Amino acid sequence: MLKRKYKTRSDKGVLRGHSEKSQTDQILKHMQEGYGITPITALNNYGCFRLAAVIFNLKKEGYNIKTTIVKDDDKKFARYKLEQKYELKF
Numbered sequence: 001m002l003k004r005k006y007k008t009r010s011d012k013g014v015l016r017g018h019s020e021k022s023q024t025d026q027i028l029k030h031m032q033e034g035y036g037i038t039p040i041t042a043l044n045n046y047g048c049f050r051l052a053a054v055i056f057n058l059k060k061e062g063y064n065i066k067t068t069i070v071k072d073d074d075k076k077f078a079r080y081k082l083e084q085k086y087e088l089k090f
Contacts, residue, residue, distance in 0.1 A: 023048045031082035038079050
């Protein structure tokens with residue numbers, strides 16, 4: 001059985017082997033700007049049908065992403081937000 005290798009991001013934040021405008025890079029930039037993202041936002045803004053898969057891969061790369069389940073009437077969906085690391089300066 002072959003072990004699958006996952007692509008990793010370069011220092012620039014661009015997934016190696018992909019263009020700078022990949023859905024993953026656009027979604028990561030969206031979250032790095034401080035915005036949360038939902039599946040409908042990902043679909044409308046970036047054409048991404050599988051946001052959960054993108055988030056899974058980003059988490060695997062080490063990004064700290066918080067998932068919140070939102071209930072709206074009889075609908076439930078996930079909202080993802082990148083947890084920023086804060087440095088305390090004295």
